[in-house]
Amino acid sequence: MDLKEKLLASFMAFENQVDIDNPVHEIRSEAIRNFESKGFPHRRLEAWKYTSLTGLQQVDFSIFPKESQGLDYKDVKRYFLHETDTYKIVFIDGIYSSYLSETTHDGVDICLMSAALSKPMYRPIIELYFNKVASGEDSLTSLNTAFTHEGAYIYIPKNKAPRKPVEILHFATGNEAALMLQPRNLIIVEENAELQVIERHQSLTTNEVLTNSVTEIFAGKNAIVDYYKVQNDQHSASLIDNTYIDQKAGSQVSVHTFAFGSKLTRNNLNFYQDGQHVNSVLKGVTILGEKQHVDHFTLVHHQQPDSESHQDYKGIYGDLSTGVFNGKIIVDKIAQKTNAFQQNNNLLISDKSSVNTKPQLEIFADDVKCSHGCTVGQLDRDALFYLQARGIPKREAEALLMYAFANNVLESVRIPALKLRINKLIADKLGVRLGFDL
């Protein structure tokens, strides 16, 4: 039985576990039908030309997570940004860990999808927002929608801002030989409200993990949302991240993706601008080695006038690693005075690494400013010589130059502790100690 058949068969078992009278269940049923007819995406599709899921479909993944024995905080402490200065929504093998989490209902809701789905008090919000921006066409999103059960639920009402950032963490303990996880996050930030989120998926063993995650983010008028994805996982872990963002007038949403490797990562990041004076920021730092693969697939859809989008993705590829950047920008006819910028710069630091970069612009308005640029190159030899001539050994000099290359992406990180952490991850990833805090 291949993975698709297994998932379809499992859906029936899943229906026995969940409340099928919930209105959400109709959405689930419709979604499984879409997945059944489309199946997994394949490389004959333009959008999946450079990323193959064939290998993953041969793996016998467990679909339903078993409760594991839990984790001690001290063993996973290093994956958290801070012990007390963040809210935490933590899952172990897909199951919520109240022990490791710190949720709140104090003026804002930072809690669980399963609770939001089952408690009547959340129903109006769920009906208003759930699956409203996520694609009904994308088969992997549909697959996740069909199995909607658990994930993070964050609701920030008008004019509110939680007093600290939220960390969403998914640990896989290896209690199954191969485990498939499908977290579903719903994040609503109402008018003038603010939120910062850090999301991380972490496998703790070398057992295979496949995560197919969907996150919906709704930013109300003038809302400010900063979302940080930290991807630095085991070589046995794969992640398909589908993030959909709906932005109302005046809102500012940024998504930073730090892709430091796993076996395979696909980031489908979709911004829909549904108001004037919207600002969307998409930034990424990718540092890969070995046979790792990351595919960034972004969409920014400008649907209203006077808005902006800024994309800046930097990639450093070593060993046999491969990368993809596909950036699509659509400017609707009415979206006059749009400013859309896109930049993708890549360094290939081995002869055998490669990157495919492709801007896709569909512009139907005539009074817009759009620019895009991509580069693929190697480290500047003159710069390297300059540093070496100052006594900095070649390896450190290369690391310093790579750091400098990726640096401007970090400038917009607004959580200082996170910025420091990412700096350290970059230094680690480059395999050197730089001798100072960058």
Added chain:
Amino acid sequence: MLKIKNLHAGLEDKKILKGIDLEIKPGEIHAIMGPNGSGKSTLASVIAGKEDFEISQGKILFEGEDLDDLAPEERAHRGIFLSFQYPVEIPGVTVTNFMKTAINETRKARGQEEMPANEMLKQIREKAELLEIDRKFLSRSLNEGFSGGEKKRNEIFQMAMLEPKLAILDETDSGLDIDALRVVAAGVNRLRSKDNAFLVITHYQRLLDYIIPDFVHVIHDGKIVKSGTKELALELEEKGYDWIKQEAVL
């Protein structure tokens, strides 16, 4: 200190240096002058170890050691410093942090402890003052958005921090106005001692009014065609390089 014997070097398909002989002793300042394209900057880069150039013949000895197998950083660790004609911009790395890295890597290579932070700050402050560098400047990204003069002053500041035995100044005067030139030259003169040496590479005599050389060499078509004292520089200033070129042909 430095002995260059019959040095032939160039790029893969182009010979640039065609038999250079030069000896520099501790305490000396040598100037190398010559027209554009004569091989001045190549000589500087080859001594500092730039890998783009290949040595086909001859050798460079530094304190008796053949430099041939040494990487640029190893030459730096032994006390060779090159002030670049075109310093490279490194966004995101401040002047201070860059200096800390360079100094501590050098100390590490010499088997010394890292410089204590307060000592480092003291040194940075002193040397910055020497070159009339504003404190704010030290927390800016290295060379990013620096004017030509700021870049050169920053090079000499780095030299002052690293205290090399042999400093090679490659066209340090280009892009400098007269005030900046004075500051840079004063900095160099303050750092002179009986134990260190300078190799000053320049197209014009101007810099040599401020940094007085013990010897002047004229390079043309990859060879030193004339050596003398500082009067030679004045003669060149007066007569131009054509005179040398003609003499070389004869």
